[in-house]
Amino acid sequence: xxxxxxxxxxxxxxxxxxxxxxxxxxxxxxxxxxxxxxxxxxxxxxxxxxxxxxxxxxxxxxxxxxxxxxxxxxxxxxxxxxxxxxxxxxxxxxxxxxxxxxxxxxxxxxxxxxxxxxxxxxxxxxxxxxxxxxxxxxxxxxxxxxxxxxxxxxxxxxxxxxxxxxxxxxxxxxxxxxxxxxxxxxxxxxxxxxxxxxxxxxxxxxxxxxxxxxxxxxxxxxxxxxxxxxxxxxxxxxxxxxxxxxxxxxxxxxxxxxxxxxxxxxxxxxxxxxxxxxxxxxxxxxxxxxxxxxxxxxxxxxxxxxxxxxx
Numbered sequence: 001x002x003x004x005x006x007x008x009x010x011x012x013x014x015x016x017x018x019x020x021x022x023x024x025x026x027x028x029x030x031x032x033x034x035x036x037x038x039x040x041x042x043x044x045x046x047x048x049x050x051x052x053x054x055x056x057x058x059x060x061x062x063x064x065x066x067x068x069x070x071x072x073x074x075x076x077x078x079x080x081x082x083x084x085x086x087x088x089x090x091x092x093x094x095x096x097x098x099x100x101x102x103x104x105x106x107x108x109x110x111x112x113x114x115x116x117x118x119x120x121x122x123x124x125x126x127x128x129x130x131x132x133x134x135x136x137x138x139x140x141x142x143x144x145x146x147x148x149x150x151x152x153x154x155x156x157x158x159x160x161x162x163x164x165x166x167x168x169x170x171x172x173x174x175x176x177x178x179x180x181x182x183x184x185x186x187x188x189x190x191x192x193x194x195x196x197x198x199x200x201x202x203x204x205x206x207x208x209x210x211x212x213x214x215x216x217x218x219x220x221x222x223x224x225x226x227x228x229x230x231x232x233x234x235x236x237x238x239x240x241x242x243x244x245x246x247x248x249x250x251x252x253x254x255x256x257x258x259x260x261x262x263x264x265x266x267x268x269x270x271x272x273x274x275x276x277x278x279x280x281x282x283x284x285x286x287x288x289x290x291x292x293x294x295x296x297x298x299x300x301x302x303x304x305x306x307x308x309x310x311x
Contacts, residue, residue, distance in 0.1 A: 093143060094239070096121040097135050098152035099128075101185065101231070105152070108232040113239065129153045129163050133170040143177035145208075145246065148239055152231070154184030160195055164202065171206055178242055179209045182231055212238045 094117050096105055102123025110119045122135045132153045140149055157163050171179065181203055184196055203211040214231045 091118045092116065093147040094119045094150065095136065095140060095143070095148070096123070096150045096152065097132050098123040098150075099132055099155050100125040101152040101155065101182075104228045105232065108228045109235060112232055112236045123152075126156055127153075128156050130166045133166060140174060141176065145177060148178045148180060148242070149174065150180045150182070150235060152182050154195065154199075155187060157184075157187065157195075158189050160190055160198070163195065164198055167199070167202055171202070171209060175206075175208060177208065179206075180235065180238055180242075181209065181211050182235070183212065183214045185214075210238060210242065 094109065094113070096102055096109070096119065098105065098121065100123065102121050105123070106119050106121035110117075113119070124131060124135070132151065143149065154163065167181075181199060184192055184199065186192060187195075200211045203209045212234045214234050
């Protein structure tokens with residue numbers, strides 16, 4: 001606001017005060033200094049509000065667009081944050097730990113599997129299996145049976161005994177979630193066929209571990225046509241299979257538990273039905289006894305030289 005407009009407002013204030021004093025003196029009214037003081041305060045409030053709005057408009061024009069979210073009320077932002085946290089918690093997790101095979105794996109799996117899962121990948125080029133398995137161990141221990149851990153490694157291994165020992169020790173410590181091992185790709189230092197056989201055998205000895213064959217152990221296949229979509233396609237199929245297995249086991253547990261839980265109701269209709277059932281059962285027993293008394297089981301009768309047996 002310019003200085004001329006402020007001076008004009010002050011002049012108007014003085015004119016109003018002078019007019020009020022003249023009217024009071026002409027009408028012989030009591031002193032109205034308190035009313036004048038209140039009117040001055042009201043005018044001063046309006047004046048300060050106008051200045052505040054002008055300053056707010058000037059600052060809002062200068063502020064960047066990224067700060068507009070902070071102008072929302074606190075409770076709305078808190079609700080939005082809670083909503084985001086709730087949706088984040090509801091999403092199941094897939095953690096991929098890998099060596100150089102983890103390049104572009106995260107984006108590919110996320111595109112194929114959709115938004116129901118939250119995929120994160122930790123990969124380190126040139127790392128051995130011991131370094132791969134030690135990454136984010138605390139986060140893996142927090143997972144549940146509805147989550148998955150995918151391990152891609154074995155490219156940089158030189159000692160098969162160390163490889164087997166590290167995997168066994170790690171699997172004994174990770175029993176809270178589902179683990180998926182992929183086939184070890186082609187390696188010139190080791191017998192990959194035998195190493196994959198040992199890895200498959202180790203996976204079968206644990207109930208929460210599975211092994212998938214990605215056809216990466218063949219040298220020509222891995223050298224010419226290996227892309228992230230090939231292991232991701234096998235991983236997607238295995239994750240869907242395990243997901244269906246978990247849901248089916250949950251369904252079986254619910255059905256079995258419902259069979260052994262007695263149904264307790266407070267209505268009189270069930271009591272009447274039970275009374276009717278007992279009455280019908282007693283009537284049937286009486287009828288059977290009467291029929292047995294009237295008709296014996298074996299009665300020999302002779303007719304025209306022939307024996308007839310009536311039952």
